[in-house]
Structure formats: structure tokens, C-alpha cells
Amino acid sequence: MNRDFKKRDRELEERISRDYQRMVKECDLHLDLMERELPPPIEPLVEQLESSGISRRSFMKWSAATTAALMLPPIFKSRVARAAEQFGRVPVVWLHFAECTGCSEALLRTSYPNIDDLILETLSLEYHETLMAAAGYQAEENLEKALHDFPGKFICVIEGALPTGLNGKYLTLGAKGRTGMEIAREVTSKAAAVICIGSCSSFGNVQAAKPNPTDAKGISDALGIQTVNIPGCPPNPINFIGTILHYLMFGALPPLDSLGRPIWAYGKRIHDYCERRPHYDAGEFVEEWGDSGAQKGWCLYKMGCKGPYTYANCAKVRFNDGVSWPIMGGHGCMGCVEPNFWDTMAPLEKPIAEKTFGGGEKTVDDIGKILAGVTAAGIATHGTVSYIKRHNQKDFAKPEDEV
Amino acid sequence: MPDIKMKKEWWLSIRLIHWSVVISVFTLLISGFYIATPITFGSGATPDKFYMGNIRSIHTFFGAFLTFLMLWRAYLGLFAKFHARWTDLLAWTDLDNLITQIRFYLLLSEKKPSHRYQYGPLQALAYNGLIFLQIMIILTGLIMVGANIHAGLSLWLGNFLKPVEIAMGGLAGVRMIHHIIAWGFILFIMVHVYMAVWIDIVYKEGTISSMISGRVFRKAE
Numbered sequence: 001m002n003r004d005f006k007k008r009d010r011e012l013e014e015r016i017s018r019d020y021q022r023m024v025k026e027c028d029l030h031l032d033l034m035e036r037e038l039p040p041p042i043e044p045l046v047e048q049l050e051s052s053g054i055s056r057r058s059f060m061k062w063s064a065a066t067t068a069a070l071m072l073p074p075i076f077k078s079r080v081a082r083a084a085e086q087f088g089r090v091p092v093v094w095l096h097f098a099e100c101t102g103c104s105e106a107l108l109r110t111s112y113p114n115i116d117d118l119i120l121e122t123l124s125l126e127y128h129e130t131l132m133a134a135a136g137y138q139a140e141e142n143l144e145k146a147l148h149d150f151p152g153k154f155i156c157v158i159e160g161a162l163p164t165g166l167n168g169k170y171l172t173l174g175a176k177g178r179t180g181m182e183i184a185r186e187v188t189s190k191a192a193a194v195i196c197i198g199s200c201s202s203f204g205n206v207q208a209a210k211p212n213p214t215d216a217k218g219i220s221d222a223l224g225i226q227t228v229n230i231p232g233c234p235p236n237p238i239n240f241i242g243t244i245l246h247y248l249m250f251g252a253l254p255p256l257d258s259l260g261r262p263i264w265a266y267g268k269r270i271h272d273y274c275e276r277r278p279h280y281d282a283g284e285f286v287e288e289w290g291d292s293g294a295q296k297g298w299c300l301y302k303m304g305c306k307g308p309y310t311y312a313n314c315a316k317v318r319f320n321d322g323v324s325w326p327i328m329g330g331h332g333c334m335g336c337v338e339p340n341f342w343d344t345m346a347p348l349e350k351p352i353a354e355k356t357f358g359g360g361e362k363t364v365d366d367i368g369k370i371l372a373g374v375t376a377a378g379i380a381t382h383g384t385v386s387y388i389k390r391h392n393q394k395d396f397a398k399p400e401d402e403v
Numbered sequence: 404m405p406d407i408k409m410k411k412e413w414w415l416s417i418r419l420i421h422w423s424v425v426i427s428v429f430t431l432l433i434s435g436f437y438i439a440t441p442i443t444f445g446s447g448a449t450p451d452k453f454y455m456g457n458i459r460s461i462h463t464f465f466g467a468f469l470t471f472l473m474l475w476r477a478y479l480g481l482f483a484k485f486h487a488r489w490t491d492l493l494a495w496t497d498l499d500n501l502i503t504q505i506r507f508y509l510l511l512s513e514k515k516p517s518h519r520y521q522y523g524p525l526q527a528l529a530y531n532g533l534i535f536l537q538i539m540i541i542l543t544g545l546i547m548v549g550a551n552i553h554a555g556l557s558l559w560l561g562n563f564l565k566p567v568e569i570a571m572g573g574l575a576g577v578r579m580i581h582h583i584i585a586w587g588f589i590l591f592i593m594v595h596v597y598m599a600v601w602i603d604i605v606y607k608e609g610t611i612s613s614m615i616s617g618r619v620f621r622k623a624e
């Protein structure tokens with residue numbers, strides 16, 4: 001019996017190590033291929049790190065953390081580092097549609113750049129409306145050139161939703177005044193992959209919230225194509241970087257869930273990794289901003305935390321070099337990575353049961369109480385009338401023998 | 404004295420299911436509304452307390468129990484050798500009888516609906532509604548259990564029901580629907596219990612005790 005188990009264990013171990021070796025081999029082959037086929041980064045990462053005074057040691061630490069976040073075994077640490085150095089080789093066309101540019105801001109602009117930011121700096125942006133110097137017809141030429149130079153090789157990153165109403169006329173861009181729909185359709189059809197960054201391009205976000213006058217939609221919905229969605233408002237840079245690293249290492253995009261989100265980043269629920277969870281299970285809730293419960297770090301459920309309905313890795317990887325994340329900072333999760341969160345997660349600072357309906361002030365419980373009251377009144381009336389009838393008409397509703 | 408006979412109306416398993424459903428539904432209502440708007444248990448050290456955890460376990464346990472009871476009742480409705488046929492749920496399709504019952508309940512007429520079916524026509528309609536509520540609350544409940552317990556059957560069910568979850572607007576929408584249906588149960592219970600009492604008084608057939616003893620007292624026809 002015992003020997004059987006040992007044998008099974010050994011077989012399992014052997015299989016795992018065989019699988020890992022195969023993955024490692026594939027990874028190395030693909031990284032070699034990338035280095036051969038794609039132009040070297042314009043601004044090598046090593047130089048970037050040096051000029052910002054970030055040591056090799058910190059970079060290796062970052063690689064270890066990112067390997068873990070990607071749910072890869074430690075043997076991949078050096079490969080993650082190598083892929084990060086090749087990050088700038090992937091040609092990227094970055095499109096903006098209906099959005100606030102907050103994702104670009106969050107990703108690319110910081111006063112104290114960390115390793116994530118520096119890696120993003122090396123990104124080979126063939127076209128990025130906010131960052132490029134070109135304007136007007138010249139900008140359009142840049143886009144056409146990128147499509148021409150890297151057909152089927154570039155990654156199309158999209159920020160922003162597509163208004164589909166009025167045949168897309170709510171959003172026209174550029175010197176030629178083409179609609180967002182037209183541009184998106186053309187560029188995505190030539191891209192190696194489409195990555196939707198932020199909740200707008202992933203699911204529509206606030207533009208698509210009720211009543212959605214422009215009929216805005218996420219890219220995948222609007223065009224009917226498969227996209228990789230990195231939702232968040234804004235998303236964590238590591239979820240974008242990790243997805244590109246995966247592409248560089250394995251030549252394929254990571255496995256996705258049924259909403260197109262990479263499982264390594266969006267496979268687990270906030271509520272299940274939250275450091276306040278023991279307080280939830282104990283029944284200790286913050287009742288008011290700044291009360292004694294808040295000071296003790298109790299659960300934010302009653303302050304409207306939507307962690308129980310939200311799948312993301314915020315609790316694990318946190319933001320800004322792992323310094324903090326919303327719930328650690330003392331505010332509940334808003335569920336910003338879920339489709340239609342402005343509608344489904346409302347009200348944002350109260351539990352979901354306090355949602356009001358039909359533009360009025362009534363919650364489900366209010367409506368339920370009113371209906372229960374009406375039912376009770378109906379029962380009372382029916383009962384009284386039955387009683388009176390029974391007494392007036394001796395024969396009503398009585399077995400015939402008593403008549 | 405007219406000839407009053409005892410008639411077996413409800414077999415033991417039906418009564419057992421009925422009262423198990425009553426206990427489960429009341430427990431689920433109380434624990435469910437606590438989960439929706441919990442009260443803080445402030446005193447004591449955190450590691451010694453597990454109030455929310457226990458209440459959620461109780462809710463999940465009785466939720467699974469209710470699911471089992473519903474499957475059992477459905478099995479009886481399809482295959483039982485005694486009287487528990489699902490066709491009783493179609494009693495309302497006899498429209499004449501339906502109108503007779505409505506007029507009788509509204510105290511407009513003294514003509515009683517026929518005893519041909521196990522249920523009265525309105526009762527059958529109400530149970531159709533209840534079955535819909537049960538299926539929906541079990542479905543939404545199982546989706547949430549799938550999100551809570553990532554192992555075995557519940558994990559499998561959660562993955563299997565993922566498309567339903569997404570169609571309902573994610574876990575938040577699922578939970579909202581679950582909450583709305585909980586109110587449907589409250590309204591059903593109010594009317595159901597009142598009608599049981601009313602019929603007990605008006606028919607004098609011992610309707611309420613019949614759900615315990617299984618027998619009604621019915622005049623020979």
C-alpha cells in the first residue's frame with residue numbers, strides 16, 4: 001500500500017519535472033526566436049535600470065515576484081528576467097477610444113518610477129495617440145506604416161470603449177474623421193493579438209453604464225472578436241506586463257477565463273485573499289468611516305466592499321511595488337474588474353442589498369415590506385369578510401349537514 | 404349523521420418533506436438576511452469568534468438540504484407508487500374549476516371547487532410559482548456556494564453554472580436575484596399559511612392536521 005503511494009508520488013514527480021523541462025525548452029526556443037526576428041529594444045532595459053539607480057539585485061527580486069504572480073515554477077525566474085529585457089522588442093500599436101487616458105497615465109507616468117514603469121518605458125510603441133509627437137495626417141501615416149511594417153506581428157493594445165450607436169458616429173478620430181469602429185476593425189484584423197487594457201475596452205465601463213446613450217460596448221462585444229481583457233479602473237501594470245511576458249516566453253497568450261481575462265491574474269476572488277477576511281468570518285464590521293472598527297482594520301463589507309463578487313489579484317500583488325491596495329488603505333473594493341460594475345455593484349459604499357430600484361429611494365427590502373403589508377391587509381380583509389358572512393348567512397361555507 | 408370517512412391524503416414522505424422544507428426555509432430566511440446585513444459582534448478577541456462563518460455554514464448546509472428535498476419531491480412526483488403525481492400541478496388547466504375556486508375564495512359563490520385533483524386550481528398555480536422560486540434560489544445559491552468552496556462538487560457546479568452567472572451579471576447580480584427571491588418566499592408563506600387556516604375552518608376537513616397525520620376527514624360522495 002505504502003509502496004504504491006510512493007510509486008505514484010514518484011511517477012507524479014517525474015511527470016511534473018518532464019512537463020517543466022518541456023516548458024523550459026519551449027520557452028528558451030521561443031525567446032531565441034523573438035531575439036532573431038524582432039528588432040532590439042530602442043532603449044535597453046539594463047540602461048534604463050542603471051540610470052534610475054536600480055540594482056541588478058532588485059531586478060532579480062522583481063523577476064522572482066513576477067514569476068510567482070504568473071504562477072510559474074521558480075526555474076522560470078531567469079527566463080522572466082530575460083523576457084523582461086526583450087519586452088521592448090514587441091511592436092505595439094496603442095489605440096484610444098472612448099476613455100479618459102487614465103490607464104496610460106497610471107501605467108506610464110509616475111514620479112518615482114519602479115521596475116514595472118521602466119519596463120513599460122521600453123515598450124516599442126509604434127503608435128500611441130497621447131505620447132507620439134506626430135499629429136494630423138502624419139499621425140495617420142505612422143499608423144499605416146506600423147500596420148505595413150509588422151503585419152500580423154504587432155500587438156494591438158486598446159484603451160477605451162467603442163460607442164456603437166448611430167453607426168459609431170459618436171466617436172470619430174483623426175484627420176480623416178474615421179469612426180472608432182472602422183479604425184478598430186481595421187487594426188485588430190491585422191494584429192497578432194488584441195489586448196484590452198482597462199475596464200472600458202474590456203467591458204464598456206462607465207460609458208456603458210445605464211442608460212448608455214451612445215450604446216458603448218467593450219471591444220470584444222462591439223467587434224465580435226476574441227480579446228485578452230486586462231480590466232481594472234485602472235488595471236494593475238503587472239497584469240499587463242505579465243501577459244506580454246507570457247507571450248514573449250511561450251509565443252501564446254495565457255489561458256483566459258470565460259470573460260477573456262488571464263486566469264493567472266483574475267482567477268481568484270478578492271474576498272478569498274483579503275487580509276481583513278478573519279474579521280468578516282468573526283462578524284466584526286466597520287459600521288462608519290473612522291469608527292473604532294476601522295481603526296482595528298475590521299471588514300469593510302458594511303461600507304460597501306464588493307470583494308465577495310470580484311475576481312482579481314489586487315490582494316496578492318497589490319499596487320505601486322506592492323506597497324498597498326484599496327482594502328488595505330481602508331476603502332472597500334468597488335468591483336472595478338467586473339463587467340458593468342457601475343450598475344451591478346451599486347451602491348459603491350453600501351452592501352448590495354441597499355441598491356435602490358426604478359430611480360426611487362426604495363430598496364428590495366422596502367419593496368418587500370410594502371408587498372408583505374399589502375398581503376397582510378388583504379388577508380385581514382378576507383378574514384374579516386369571511387367571518388361576517390359566516391355569521392350572517394348561517395349556511396355559508398358550512399358542510400350541508402349543519403345547515 | 405352523514406358518512407364521514409378518513410381519507411389518506413399525504414403519504415409519510417410527502418409530510419416529512421413538507422416539514423423539512425418549512426424548517427429549512429425559516430432557517431434560510433433568518434441566516435440569509437443576517438448574511439445580507441450582518442450585525443457586528445464587537446466583544447471578544449477575533450480568533451475566538453466565528454459568527455459570520457458559522458451562519459454562512461448553516462445557510463449553506465440548509466441550502467444543500469433544501470436542494471436535496473426538492474430533488475426528492477421531484478422524484479416522487481415522477482415515480483412514486485402512491486399519490487404524489489406531478490400532473491396535480493396542472494389542476495389549474497381545468498378553467499371551469501379555476502373560476503369556481505376564484506369565486507369561492509372571493510366569497511362570491513358558495514359552490515366549492517371539485518375534489519377531483521389533489522390540489523385546488525389556485526393551489527396548483529401557487530405551487531408552480533413556488534417551484535420556480537425554488538429552482539431559481541437553488542440555482543443562484545449553488546453558484547455562490549461554487550464561488551465559496553473551491554473543491555469537489557461545488558467547484559464543478561460553479562464552473563458548470565458559470566454561463567448562468569455571467570448572464571445574471573456576475574456574482575453581484577446572482578446575489579441580488581437570490582435576495583429578491585427570498586422575499587418571494589416570505590409572500591408565499593404568508594398566503595399559504597393563511598389559506599391553510601381558512602380552508603381548515605371553512606371545509607372542516609382537518610386540512611392543517613392532515614399535513615401532520617396525513618389524513619383528511621371527507622364526506623362520502
Ligand code: HEM
Nearest residue numbers: 353431432435436438439466467541544545547548582585
Ligand atoms: C428559501 C430559501 C433561501 C432563502 C430565503 C435564502 C436567503 C438568502 C439571503 C437573504 C441571502 C443574502 C443575500 C444578500 O446578501 O443580499 C443569501 C445568501 C446566500 N445563500 Fe441563500 N437563501 C435560500 C436558499 C439557498 C440555497 C438553496 C442555497 C445553496 C444551495 C443558498 C446559498 C446561499 C449563499 C452561498 C449565499 C451567500 C452567502 C455568502 O457566501 O456570503 N441559499 N440567501
Ligand code: HEM
Nearest residue numbers: 417421424425428530533592595596599602610611612614
Ligand atoms: C408553518 C407553516 C406552514 C403550514 C402550517 C403549512 C401547511 C400546509 C398544509 C395544511 C398543506 C396541505 C394543503 C392542502 O392540501 O390544502 C400544505 C401543503 C404544502 N405546503 Fe405548506 N405549510 C407551511 C409552510 C410551508 C412552507 C414554508 C412551504 C414552502 C416554502 C410550504 C410548501 C407547501 C407545499 C409545496 C405543499 C404541497 C405539498 C406537496 O404536494 O408536496 N409550506 N402546507
Ligand code: SF4
Nearest residue numbers: 274277299300305307
Ligand atoms: S473587506 Fe471586503 S474583501 Fe475583505 S473580507 Fe471584508 S468583504 Fe471580504
Ligand code: SF4
Nearest residue numbers: 314326333334335336
Ligand atoms: S480592489 Fe477592487 S476596486 Fe480596487 S482595484 Fe482591485 S478590483 Fe478594482
